[in-house]
Amino acid sequence: xxxxKIKSGFAQMLKGGVxxxxxxxxxxxxxEQAGACAVMALERIPADMRKSGQVCRMSxxxxxxxxxxxxxxxxxxxxxxxxxxxxxxxxxxxVDCIDESEVLTPADWTHHIxxxxxxxxxxxxxxxxxxxxxxxxxxxxxxxxxxxxxxxDVSEAVKHINTICNxxxxxxxxxxxxxxxKAKADEFRVPVELLQKVIDDxxxxxxxxxxxxxxxxxxAALLMQLGCDGVFVGSGIFKSSNPPKLARAIVEAxxxxxxxxxxxxxxRDLGDLMxxxxxxxINRATDASKxxxxxxxxx
Amino acid sequence: MTYIGVLALQGAFIEHIERLQECIKEYxxxxxxxxxxxxxxxxxxxxxxxxxxxIPGGESTSMSLIAQRTxxxxxxxxxxxxxxxxxxxxxxGLIFLSETVQGDGGGSGGSPLTAFDPTSRSNLVxxxxxxxxxxxxxxxxxxxxxxxxxxxFSSFIPNCTDFPxxxxxxxxxxEIIDADRVKTLYTLPNPSxxxxxxxxxxxxxxxxxxxxxxxxxxxxxIRFHDYFIRExxxxxx
Numbered sequence: 001x002x003x004x005k006i007k008s009g010f011a012q013m014l015k016g017g018v019x020x021x022x023x024x025x026x027x028x029x030x031x032e033q034a035g036a037c038a039v040m041a042l043e044r045i046p047a048d049m050r051k052s053g054q055v056c057r058m059s060x061x062x063x064x065x066x067x068x069x070x071x072x073x074x075x076x077x078x079x080x081x082x083x084x085x086x087x088x089x090x091x092x093x094x095v096d097c098i099d100e101s102e103v104l105t106p107a108d109w110t111h112h113i114x115x116x117x118x119x120x121x122x123x124x125x126x127x128x129x130x131x132x133x134x135x136x137x138x139x140x141x142x143x144x145x146x147x148x149x150x151x152x153d154v155s156e157a158v159k160h161i162n163t164i165c166n167x168x169x170x171x172x173x174x175x176x177x178x179x180x181x182k183a184k185a186d187e188f189r190v191p192v193e194l195l196q197k198v199i200d201d202x203x204x205x206x207x208x209x210x211x212x213x214x215x216x217x218x219x220a221a222l223l224m225q226l227g228c229d230g231v232f233v234g235s236g237i238f239k240s241s242n243p244p245k246l247a248r249a250i251v252e253a254x255x256x257x258x259x260x261x262x263x264x265x266x267x268r269d270l271g272d273l274m275x276x277x278x279x280x281x282i283n284r285a286t287d288a289s290k291x292x293x294x295x296x297x298x299x
Numbered sequence: 300m301t302y303i304g305v306l307a308l309q310g311a312f313i314e315h316i317e318r319l320q321e322c323i324k325e326y327x328x329x330x331x332x333x334x335x336x337x338x339x340x341x342x343x344x345x346x347x348x349x350x351x352x353x354i355p356g357g358e359s360t361s362m363s364l365i366a367q368r369t370x371x372x373x374x375x376x377x378x379x380x381x382x383x384x385x386x387x388x389x390x391x392g393l394i395f396l397s398e399t400v401q402g403d404g405g406g407s408g409g410s411p412l413t414a415f416d417p418t419s420r421s422n423l424v425x426x427x428x429x430x431x432x433x434x435x436x437x438x439x440x441x442x443x444x445x446x447x448x449x450x451x452f453s454s455f456i457p458n459c460t461d462f463p464x465x466x467x468x469x470x471x472x473x474e475i476i477d478a479d480r481v482k483t484l485y486t487l488p489n490p491s492x493x494x495x496x497x498x499x500x501x502x503x504x505x506x507x508x509x510x511x512x513x514x515x516x517x518x519x520x521i522r523f524h525d526y527f528i529r530e531x532x533x534x535x536x
Protein backbone atom coordinates (compact mmCIF):
# COMPACT_ATOMS: atom_id res chain seq x y z
CA UNK A 1 0.00 0.00 0.00
CA UNK A 2 3.00 2.32 0.39
CA UNK A 3 3.12 2.50 -3.40
CA UNK A 4 -0.32 4.06 -3.39
CA LYS A 5 0.81 6.50 -0.68
CA ILE A 6 3.56 7.77 -2.99
CA LYS A 7 1.00 8.25 -5.76
CA SER A 8 -1.74 9.87 -3.70
CA GLY A 9 0.85 11.91 -1.78
CA PHE A 10 2.05 13.47 -5.02
CA ALA A 11 -1.52 14.57 -5.75
CA GLN A 12 -1.82 15.97 -2.23
CA MET A 13 1.13 18.28 -2.91
CA LEU A 14 -0.77 19.80 -5.86
CA LYS A 15 -3.69 20.92 -3.71
CA GLY A 16 -4.69 24.54 -3.67
CA GLY A 17 -2.96 24.86 -6.99
CA VAL A 18 -3.70 25.31 -10.68
CA UNK A 19 -2.70 22.82 -13.39
CA UNK A 20 -2.55 24.39 -16.83
CA UNK A 21 -2.84 22.88 -20.32
CA UNK A 22 0.15 23.83 -22.46
CA UNK A 23 1.07 22.90 -26.05
CA UNK A 24 4.76 23.88 -26.08
CA UNK A 25 7.72 24.81 -23.90
CA UNK A 26 7.02 28.52 -24.20
CA UNK A 27 3.51 28.13 -22.79
CA UNK A 28 4.85 25.80 -20.09
CA UNK A 29 7.24 28.53 -18.94
CA UNK A 30 4.44 31.09 -18.88
CA UNK A 31 2.43 28.68 -16.73
CA GLU A 32 5.34 28.05 -14.37
CA GLN A 33 6.09 31.75 -14.03
CA ALA A 34 2.42 32.38 -13.28
CA GLY A 35 2.66 29.96 -10.33
CA ALA A 36 1.02 26.83 -11.80
CA CYS A 37 1.66 23.78 -9.60
CA ALA A 38 1.91 21.52 -12.68
CA VAL A 39 1.31 21.56 -16.42
CA MET A 40 -0.56 19.21 -18.73
CA ALA A 41 1.41 18.74 -21.96
CA LEU A 42 -0.74 18.21 -25.04
CA GLU A 43 -0.57 18.91 -28.77
CA ARG A 44 -3.85 20.70 -29.01
CA ILE A 45 -5.92 22.27 -26.28
CA PRO A 46 -9.43 20.85 -25.92
CA ALA A 47 -11.09 23.83 -27.61
CA ASP A 48 -9.14 23.05 -30.78
CA MET A 49 -9.66 19.29 -30.50
CA ARG A 50 -13.34 19.95 -30.21
CA LYS A 51 -13.32 21.92 -33.44
CA SER A 52 -11.12 19.49 -35.35
CA GLY A 53 -13.51 16.55 -35.37
CA GLN A 54 -10.45 14.30 -35.74
CA VAL A 55 -9.21 11.34 -33.72
CA CYS A 56 -7.26 12.75 -30.77
CA ARG A 57 -4.40 10.64 -29.41
CA MET A 58 -1.51 10.81 -26.98
CA SER A 59 0.81 13.71 -27.82
CA UNK A 60 4.21 13.19 -29.44
CA UNK A 61 6.64 12.14 -26.66
CA UNK A 62 9.25 14.44 -28.19
CA UNK A 63 7.06 17.45 -27.52
CA UNK A 64 6.22 16.23 -23.99
CA UNK A 65 9.92 15.69 -23.30
CA UNK A 66 10.71 19.25 -24.41
CA UNK A 67 8.19 20.54 -21.93
CA UNK A 68 9.60 18.30 -19.17
CA UNK A 69 13.01 19.79 -19.80
CA UNK A 70 11.84 23.37 -19.86
CA UNK A 71 10.18 23.61 -16.42
CA UNK A 72 10.90 22.40 -12.89
CA UNK A 73 7.26 21.80 -11.93
CA UNK A 74 5.56 18.41 -12.54
CA UNK A 75 4.45 17.54 -16.07
CA UNK A 76 1.35 15.47 -16.84
CA UNK A 77 0.19 14.08 -20.18
CA UNK A 78 -2.97 12.47 -21.52
CA UNK A 79 -3.67 9.01 -22.90
CA UNK A 80 -6.83 7.70 -24.51
CA UNK A 81 -9.29 5.84 -22.28
CA UNK A 82 -8.31 2.17 -22.22
CA UNK A 83 -5.08 2.69 -24.18
CA UNK A 84 -2.68 1.01 -21.80
CA UNK A 85 0.15 1.02 -24.34
CA UNK A 86 0.09 4.80 -24.62
CA UNK A 87 0.30 4.73 -20.81
CA UNK A 88 3.30 2.35 -20.96
CA UNK A 89 5.01 4.81 -23.30
CA UNK A 90 4.38 7.77 -21.01
CA UNK A 91 5.59 5.75 -18.04
CA UNK A 92 8.82 4.99 -19.94
CA UNK A 93 9.11 8.73 -20.61
CA UNK A 94 8.71 9.31 -16.84
CA VAL A 95 5.96 11.91 -16.97
CA ASP A 96 4.92 12.70 -13.41
CA CYS A 97 1.25 11.83 -13.88
CA ILE A 98 -0.89 10.26 -16.61
CA ASP A 99 -4.38 11.57 -17.37
CA GLU A 100 -6.65 8.87 -18.80
CA SER A 101 -8.83 11.39 -20.52
CA GLU A 102 -12.23 11.53 -22.18
CA VAL A 103 -10.98 14.60 -24.04
CA LEU A 104 -9.07 12.22 -26.34
CA THR A 105 -10.85 9.66 -28.50
CA PRO A 106 -11.33 6.46 -26.46
CA ALA A 107 -9.31 3.42 -27.55
CA ASP A 108 -11.51 0.94 -25.70
CA TRP A 109 -15.23 1.49 -25.25
CA THR A 110 -15.46 -1.27 -22.62
CA HIS A 111 -12.45 -1.09 -20.33
CA HIS A 112 -10.51 1.65 -18.66
CA ILE A 113 -6.80 1.07 -18.05
CA UNK A 114 -5.90 -1.25 -15.16
CA UNK A 115 -4.01 1.49 -13.40
CA UNK A 116 -2.78 -0.69 -10.54
CA UNK A 117 -0.34 -2.25 -13.00
CA UNK A 118 1.55 1.05 -13.28
CA UNK A 119 4.09 2.74 -11.05
CA UNK A 120 3.07 6.13 -12.46
CA UNK A 121 0.01 7.68 -10.91
CA UNK A 122 -3.14 8.36 -12.89
CA UNK A 123 -5.72 11.10 -12.75
CA UNK A 124 -9.13 10.25 -14.21
CA UNK A 125 -12.30 12.18 -14.96
CA UNK A 126 -15.63 11.61 -13.20
CA UNK A 127 -19.01 13.26 -13.28
CA UNK A 128 -20.52 11.49 -10.29
CA UNK A 129 -19.52 9.47 -7.24
CA UNK A 130 -19.92 6.05 -8.81
CA UNK A 131 -17.67 6.94 -11.73
CA UNK A 132 -15.08 8.42 -9.36
CA UNK A 133 -15.07 5.31 -7.19
CA UNK A 134 -14.77 2.96 -10.16
CA UNK A 135 -11.71 4.88 -11.32
CA UNK A 136 -10.21 4.84 -7.81
CA UNK A 137 -10.89 1.11 -7.58
CA UNK A 138 -8.99 0.68 -10.87
CA UNK A 139 -6.05 2.49 -9.26
CA UNK A 140 -6.54 6.20 -10.01
CA UNK A 141 -4.73 8.23 -7.32
CA UNK A 142 -6.40 11.50 -8.25
CA UNK A 143 -9.81 12.45 -9.63
CA UNK A 144 -10.87 15.46 -11.63
CA UNK A 145 -14.47 16.32 -12.23
CA UNK A 146 -15.00 16.27 -15.96
CA UNK A 147 -16.84 19.49 -16.60
CA UNK A 148 -17.06 20.14 -20.31
CA UNK A 149 -13.56 20.63 -21.70
CA UNK A 150 -12.87 23.25 -24.32
CA UNK A 151 -16.05 25.25 -23.80
CA UNK A 152 -15.24 28.03 -21.35
CA ASP A 153 -18.63 27.18 -19.82
CA VAL A 154 -18.19 26.32 -16.15
CA SER A 155 -21.70 24.96 -15.57
CA GLU A 156 -20.87 21.30 -16.15
CA ALA A 157 -17.90 21.47 -13.78
CA VAL A 158 -20.22 22.98 -11.17
CA LYS A 159 -22.77 20.24 -11.77
CA HIS A 160 -20.20 17.47 -11.39
CA ILE A 161 -18.59 18.75 -8.20
CA ASN A 162 -22.04 19.35 -6.69
CA THR A 163 -23.18 15.88 -7.70
CA ILE A 164 -20.21 14.20 -6.03
CA CYS A 165 -20.45 16.29 -2.86
CA ASN A 166 -24.21 15.79 -2.55
CA UNK A 167 -23.99 12.05 -3.15
CA UNK A 168 -21.42 11.73 -0.36
CA UNK A 169 -23.53 13.89 1.96
CA UNK A 170 -26.67 11.84 1.25
CA UNK A 171 -24.90 8.55 1.81
CA UNK A 172 -23.59 9.83 5.12
CA UNK A 173 -27.00 11.07 6.20
CA UNK A 174 -28.88 7.95 5.16
CA UNK A 175 -27.29 5.58 7.66
CA UNK A 176 -27.47 2.63 5.29
CA UNK A 177 -27.95 -0.87 6.68
CA UNK A 178 -25.38 -3.51 5.69
CA UNK A 179 -27.72 -4.81 2.99
CA UNK A 180 -28.41 -1.35 1.58
CA UNK A 181 -24.70 -0.59 1.58
CA LYS A 182 -24.01 -3.79 -0.32
CA ALA A 183 -26.75 -2.92 -2.82
CA LYS A 184 -25.32 0.57 -3.29
CA ALA A 185 -21.81 -0.79 -3.79
CA ASP A 186 -23.16 -3.25 -6.37
CA GLU A 187 -24.98 -0.44 -8.14
CA PHE A 188 -21.74 1.58 -8.22
CA ARG A 189 -19.78 -1.57 -9.19
CA VAL A 190 -17.19 -1.01 -6.45
CA PRO A 191 -16.21 -2.93 -3.28
CA VAL A 192 -18.25 -2.27 -0.13
CA GLU A 193 -15.06 -1.33 1.76
CA LEU A 194 -14.32 1.53 -0.62
CA LEU A 195 -17.85 2.90 -0.31
CA GLN A 196 -17.71 2.52 3.48
CA LYS A 197 -14.47 4.51 3.61
CA VAL A 198 -16.04 7.38 1.67
CA ILE A 199 -19.00 7.41 4.05
CA ASP A 200 -16.72 7.32 7.12
CA ASP A 201 -14.43 10.10 5.88
CA UNK A 202 -17.17 12.18 4.24
CA UNK A 203 -14.94 12.68 1.20
CA UNK A 204 -13.22 10.88 -1.64
CA UNK A 205 -10.12 8.94 -0.55
CA UNK A 206 -8.01 10.82 -3.12
CA UNK A 207 -7.52 14.44 -4.16
CA UNK A 208 -10.30 15.84 -6.35
CA UNK A 209 -9.61 18.71 -8.75
CA UNK A 210 -12.19 20.52 -10.84
CA UNK A 211 -11.80 20.73 -14.61
CA UNK A 212 -13.59 21.52 -17.82
CA UNK A 213 -14.76 25.02 -18.68
CA UNK A 214 -12.79 27.17 -16.22
CA UNK A 215 -12.15 30.54 -17.92
CA UNK A 216 -11.90 33.20 -15.18
CA UNK A 217 -10.47 33.70 -11.67
CA UNK A 218 -14.04 33.74 -10.39
CA UNK A 219 -14.71 30.35 -12.02
CA ALA A 220 -11.70 28.89 -10.19
CA ALA A 221 -12.76 30.37 -6.85
CA LEU A 222 -16.33 29.16 -7.38
CA LEU A 223 -15.18 25.56 -7.79
CA MET A 224 -12.88 25.85 -4.78
CA GLN A 225 -15.74 27.16 -2.65
CA LEU A 226 -17.87 24.25 -3.83
CA GLY A 227 -15.30 21.90 -2.33
CA CYS A 228 -12.71 20.81 -4.87
CA ASP A 229 -9.02 20.64 -3.93
CA GLY A 230 -7.59 22.54 -6.90
CA VAL A 231 -8.27 23.42 -10.50
CA PHE A 232 -7.30 22.34 -14.02
CA VAL A 233 -7.45 25.11 -16.60
CA GLY A 234 -7.41 23.96 -20.18
CA SER A 235 -8.26 26.19 -23.07
CA GLY A 236 -9.22 29.22 -20.96
CA ILE A 237 -5.76 30.70 -20.47
CA PHE A 238 -4.19 30.48 -23.89
CA LYS A 239 -7.43 31.37 -25.68
CA SER A 240 -7.47 34.73 -23.88
CA SER A 241 -5.81 37.94 -25.03
CA ASN A 242 -3.34 38.16 -22.12
CA PRO A 243 -2.41 34.62 -21.01
CA PRO A 244 0.34 35.51 -18.46
CA LYS A 245 -1.94 37.94 -16.65
CA LEU A 246 -4.97 35.67 -16.67
CA ALA A 247 -2.83 32.70 -15.55
CA ARG A 248 -1.50 34.67 -12.57
CA ALA A 249 -4.98 35.89 -11.69
CA ILE A 250 -6.39 32.33 -11.68
CA VAL A 251 -3.50 31.14 -9.48
CA GLU A 252 -4.13 33.91 -6.95
CA ALA A 253 -7.89 33.37 -7.04
CA UNK A 254 -7.35 29.68 -6.26
CA UNK A 255 -5.28 30.54 -3.17
CA UNK A 256 -7.56 33.33 -1.96
CA UNK A 257 -10.81 31.67 -3.09
CA UNK A 258 -12.63 32.75 0.04
CA UNK A 259 -11.55 36.39 0.03
CA UNK A 260 -13.85 38.59 -2.12
CA UNK A 261 -11.59 41.66 -1.83
CA UNK A 262 -8.65 39.68 -3.27
CA UNK A 263 -10.91 38.18 -5.94
CA UNK A 264 -12.04 41.66 -6.94
CA UNK A 265 -8.43 42.75 -7.27
CA UNK A 266 -7.39 39.87 -9.54
CA UNK A 267 -10.55 39.92 -11.65
CA ARG A 268 -9.94 43.41 -13.00
CA ASP A 269 -8.69 44.30 -16.46
CA LEU A 270 -7.91 40.83 -17.76
CA GLY A 271 -8.53 41.67 -21.42
CA ASP A 272 -10.61 39.48 -23.72
CA LEU A 273 -11.43 36.13 -22.17
CA MET A 274 -12.05 32.93 -24.06
CA UNK A 275 -15.17 33.32 -26.20
CA UNK A 276 -16.16 29.72 -25.70
CA UNK A 277 -19.26 27.76 -26.55
CA UNK A 278 -22.17 27.41 -24.19
CA UNK A 279 -23.03 23.92 -23.07
CA UNK A 280 -26.59 24.30 -24.31
CA UNK A 281 -25.33 24.70 -27.86
CA ILE A 282 -23.64 21.30 -27.76
CA ASN A 283 -25.97 18.42 -28.29
CA ARG A 284 -25.92 15.24 -26.33
CA ALA A 285 -24.26 12.16 -27.80
CA THR A 286 -27.49 11.06 -29.48
CA ASP A 287 -27.25 13.87 -32.02
CA ALA A 288 -23.64 14.56 -32.85
CA SER A 289 -24.25 17.08 -35.61
CA LYS A 290 -23.30 19.98 -33.35
CA UNK A 291 -20.46 18.18 -31.60
CA UNK A 292 -20.53 15.84 -28.64
CA UNK A 293 -20.39 16.46 -24.94
CA UNK A 294 -17.04 15.00 -23.96
CA UNK A 295 -18.23 14.43 -20.41
CA UNK A 296 -20.55 11.73 -21.71
CA UNK A 297 -17.53 9.73 -22.84
CA UNK A 298 -16.37 7.29 -20.17
CA UNK A 299 -18.52 5.22 -17.90
CA MET B 300 -4.63 31.49 22.95
CA THR B 301 -1.45 30.15 21.34
CA TYR B 302 -1.60 29.93 17.56
CA ILE B 303 0.38 27.57 15.37
CA GLY B 304 -0.01 28.57 11.73
CA VAL B 305 0.32 26.48 8.58
CA LEU B 306 1.10 28.45 5.43
CA ALA B 307 -1.80 27.88 3.03
CA LEU B 308 -0.76 29.51 -0.24
CA GLN B 309 -0.60 26.15 -2.03
CA GLY B 310 0.15 22.53 -1.16
CA ALA B 311 -0.64 19.93 1.50
CA PHE B 312 -1.43 22.31 4.37
CA ILE B 313 -4.59 20.54 5.55
CA GLU B 314 -2.59 17.39 6.33
CA HIS B 315 -0.34 19.37 8.70
CA ILE B 316 -3.34 20.98 10.35
CA GLU B 317 -4.92 17.57 10.92
CA ARG B 318 -1.74 16.03 12.40
CA LEU B 319 -1.26 19.02 14.77
CA GLN B 320 -4.88 18.81 15.90
CA GLU B 321 -4.45 15.10 16.56
CA CYS B 322 -1.41 15.91 18.73
CA ILE B 323 -3.31 18.48 20.77
CA LYS B 324 -6.14 16.03 21.32
CA GLU B 325 -3.85 13.12 22.15
CA TYR B 326 -1.76 15.11 24.63
CA UNK B 327 -4.61 17.12 26.08
CA UNK B 328 -3.38 20.55 24.92
CA UNK B 329 0.06 19.68 26.37
CA UNK B 330 -1.21 20.69 29.81
CA UNK B 331 -1.10 24.35 28.88
CA UNK B 332 -3.52 26.83 30.42
CA UNK B 333 -3.96 28.59 27.10
CA UNK B 334 -5.55 26.63 24.27
CA UNK B 335 -3.31 25.80 21.33
CA UNK B 336 -5.09 26.76 18.15
CA UNK B 337 -4.12 25.63 14.66
CA UNK B 338 -4.88 28.01 11.78
CA UNK B 339 -4.22 28.24 8.06
CA UNK B 340 -2.24 31.34 7.09
CA UNK B 341 -2.72 33.29 3.85
CA UNK B 342 -2.45 36.92 4.99
CA UNK B 343 -0.23 39.14 7.19
CA UNK B 344 -3.11 39.46 9.67
CA UNK B 345 -3.31 35.70 10.16
CA UNK B 346 0.47 35.41 10.37
CA UNK B 347 0.71 38.08 13.03
CA UNK B 348 -1.26 35.95 15.50
CA UNK B 349 1.13 33.01 15.31
CA UNK B 350 3.88 31.79 17.62
CA UNK B 351 4.96 29.13 15.14
CA UNK B 352 4.66 28.48 11.41
CA UNK B 353 4.85 25.36 9.28
CA ILE B 354 5.59 25.75 5.57
CA PRO B 355 4.11 22.63 3.94
CA GLY B 356 4.94 20.54 0.90
CA GLY B 357 3.68 21.68 -2.46
CA GLU B 358 5.35 23.47 -5.34
CA SER B 359 7.99 25.88 -4.08
CA THR B 360 7.71 28.02 -7.23
CA SER B 361 3.93 28.38 -6.73
CA MET B 362 4.26 29.34 -3.07
CA SER B 363 7.10 31.76 -3.62
CA LEU B 364 5.49 33.46 -6.64
CA ILE B 365 2.13 33.84 -4.91
CA ALA B 366 3.85 35.31 -1.83
CA GLN B 367 5.88 37.73 -3.97
CA ARG B 368 2.98 38.92 -6.03
CA THR B 369 0.51 39.46 -3.23
CA UNK B 370 3.05 41.46 -1.20
CA UNK B 371 3.10 38.78 1.52
CA UNK B 372 6.78 37.86 1.11
CA UNK B 373 8.31 40.64 3.31
CA UNK B 374 5.95 39.72 6.16
CA UNK B 375 6.90 36.06 5.85
CA UNK B 376 10.59 36.89 5.76
CA UNK B 377 10.35 39.02 8.91
CA UNK B 378 8.33 36.36 10.69
CA UNK B 379 10.59 33.40 9.99
CA UNK B 380 13.71 35.44 10.82
CA UNK B 381 12.32 36.30 14.26
CA UNK B 382 14.19 33.92 16.58
CA UNK B 383 11.31 33.84 19.07
CA UNK B 384 9.18 31.93 16.53
CA UNK B 385 9.25 28.18 15.92
CA UNK B 386 9.50 27.31 12.22
CA UNK B 387 9.25 24.02 10.32
CA UNK B 388 9.51 23.52 6.56
CA UNK B 389 8.74 20.20 4.81
CA UNK B 390 9.93 19.54 1.25
CA UNK B 391 8.92 22.71 -0.64
CA GLY B 392 8.97 24.41 2.77
CA LEU B 393 12.64 23.46 3.16
CA ILE B 394 13.38 24.96 -0.26
CA PHE B 395 11.47 28.14 0.55
CA LEU B 396 13.24 28.60 3.91
CA SER B 397 16.78 28.01 2.72
CA GLU B 398 19.47 30.56 2.00
CA THR B 399 20.39 29.26 -1.46
CA VAL B 400 18.52 27.11 -3.93
CA GLN B 401 20.23 25.52 -6.82
CA GLY B 402 19.59 23.16 -9.69
CA ASP B 403 16.55 21.06 -10.26
CA GLY B 404 15.77 17.67 -11.67
CA GLY B 405 13.35 19.17 -14.17
CA GLY B 406 15.21 17.56 -17.02
CA SER B 407 15.04 13.82 -16.58
CA GLY B 408 18.31 13.30 -18.43
CA GLY B 409 21.60 12.77 -16.64
CA SER B 410 22.06 12.15 -12.97
CA PRO B 411 20.07 14.68 -10.97
CA LEU B 412 22.25 14.18 -7.91
CA THR B 413 25.38 15.39 -9.67
CA ALA B 414 24.16 17.47 -12.57
CA PHE B 415 23.88 21.16 -11.87
CA ASP B 416 22.58 23.48 -14.50
CA PRO B 417 23.29 27.13 -13.61
CA THR B 418 20.71 28.28 -16.12
CA SER B 419 17.98 26.23 -14.45
CA ARG B 420 14.72 27.83 -13.49
CA SER B 421 15.30 27.75 -9.75
CA ASN B 422 15.53 31.55 -9.73
CA LEU B 423 11.73 31.60 -9.79
CA VAL B 424 11.89 30.73 -6.10
CA UNK B 425 12.89 33.71 -4.04
CA UNK B 426 13.99 31.97 -0.84
CA UNK B 427 13.23 33.31 2.62
CA UNK B 428 16.92 33.19 3.40
CA UNK B 429 16.55 31.74 6.90
CA UNK B 430 18.23 28.34 7.04
CA UNK B 431 21.95 28.54 6.34
CA UNK B 432 22.08 25.70 3.85
CA UNK B 433 22.25 25.19 0.10
CA UNK B 434 19.34 23.12 -1.16
CA UNK B 435 18.94 21.19 -4.37
CA UNK B 436 15.43 20.88 -5.76
CA UNK B 437 14.08 17.59 -7.17
CA UNK B 438 17.36 16.02 -6.08
CA UNK B 439 16.26 12.42 -6.57
CA UNK B 440 14.62 13.11 -9.94
CA UNK B 441 11.01 13.12 -11.01
CA UNK B 442 7.90 11.53 -9.46
CA UNK B 443 9.08 8.15 -10.85
CA UNK B 444 11.91 8.33 -8.28
CA UNK B 445 9.68 9.18 -5.31
CA UNK B 446 9.76 6.67 -2.45
CA UNK B 447 8.83 5.84 1.14
CA UNK B 448 11.54 4.68 3.54
CA UNK B 449 11.19 3.46 7.10
CA UNK B 450 13.67 5.59 9.05
CA UNK B 451 15.17 5.35 12.54
CA PHE B 452 14.82 8.85 14.02
CA SER B 453 15.55 7.75 17.60
CA SER B 454 18.70 9.88 17.74
CA PHE B 455 16.46 12.95 18.00
CA ILE B 456 12.94 11.59 18.65
CA PRO B 457 12.99 9.18 21.62
CA ASN B 458 12.05 5.61 20.64
CA CYS B 459 11.05 6.60 17.12
CA THR B 460 12.82 3.78 15.30
CA ASP B 461 10.39 3.09 12.48
CA PHE B 462 8.96 6.26 10.96
CA PRO B 463 7.57 6.00 7.40
CA UNK B 464 9.19 8.95 5.62
CA UNK B 465 7.73 9.70 2.19
CA UNK B 466 9.94 11.58 -0.27
CA UNK B 467 8.05 13.12 -3.20
CA UNK B 468 10.16 14.82 -5.86
CA UNK B 469 12.16 15.71 -2.79
CA UNK B 470 15.00 18.19 -2.34
CA UNK B 471 18.14 17.53 -0.29
CA UNK B 472 20.48 19.77 1.65
CA UNK B 473 23.67 19.74 -0.39
CA GLU B 474 25.74 21.87 1.88
CA ILE B 475 25.52 23.37 5.34
CA ILE B 476 26.76 26.94 5.08
CA ASP B 477 26.88 27.74 8.80
CA ALA B 478 27.88 24.61 10.73
CA ASP B 479 27.73 26.40 14.09
CA ARG B 480 24.03 26.99 13.72
CA VAL B 481 22.78 24.14 11.54
CA LYS B 482 22.92 20.57 12.81
CA THR B 483 22.22 17.50 10.71
CA LEU B 484 19.45 15.32 12.12
CA TYR B 485 19.25 12.60 9.49
CA THR B 486 21.02 11.54 6.30
CA LEU B 487 20.51 9.03 3.53
CA PRO B 488 23.42 7.38 1.72
CA ASN B 489 24.29 9.13 -1.53
CA PRO B 490 23.90 6.60 -4.36
CA SER B 491 26.24 8.56 -6.62
CA UNK B 492 29.14 8.69 -4.19
CA UNK B 493 30.59 5.95 -1.98
CA UNK B 494 31.34 8.27 0.92
CA UNK B 495 28.85 11.11 0.58
CA UNK B 496 25.58 11.48 2.43
CA UNK B 497 22.40 13.32 1.61
CA UNK B 498 21.08 15.50 4.43
CA UNK B 499 17.29 15.14 4.60
CA UNK B 500 16.54 16.57 8.08
CA UNK B 501 18.25 19.37 10.00
CA UNK B 502 17.73 21.94 12.73
CA UNK B 503 19.02 25.47 13.03
CA UNK B 504 19.54 26.99 16.50
CA UNK B 505 16.71 25.81 18.75
CA UNK B 506 13.75 27.05 16.78
CA UNK B 507 13.98 25.94 13.15
CA UNK B 508 13.35 22.45 11.76
CA UNK B 509 13.56 21.37 8.11
CA UNK B 510 12.76 18.01 6.51
CA UNK B 511 13.03 16.95 2.87
CA UNK B 512 10.28 14.37 3.39
CA UNK B 513 6.60 14.55 4.40
CA UNK B 514 5.81 13.50 8.01
CA UNK B 515 2.29 14.86 7.42
CA UNK B 516 1.61 11.98 5.02
CA UNK B 517 2.25 9.33 7.68
CA UNK B 518 -1.19 8.03 8.51
CA UNK B 519 -2.15 7.68 12.17
CA UNK B 520 1.39 8.67 13.09
CA ILE B 521 1.83 11.94 14.94
CA ARG B 522 5.30 11.32 16.37
CA PHE B 523 7.04 13.86 14.16
CA HIS B 524 4.47 16.60 14.76
CA ASP B 525 4.57 15.88 18.48
CA TYR B 526 8.37 16.29 18.33
CA PHE B 527 7.97 19.69 16.63
CA ILE B 528 5.45 20.91 19.19
CA ARG B 529 7.48 19.75 22.21
CA GLU B 530 11.00 20.60 21.08
CA UNK B 531 10.39 23.76 19.06
CA UNK B 532 7.03 25.36 19.82
CA UNK B 533 6.72 24.74 23.56
CA UNK B 534 10.40 25.41 24.29
CA UNK B 535 10.13 28.79 22.62
CA UNK B 536 6.91 29.90 24.28
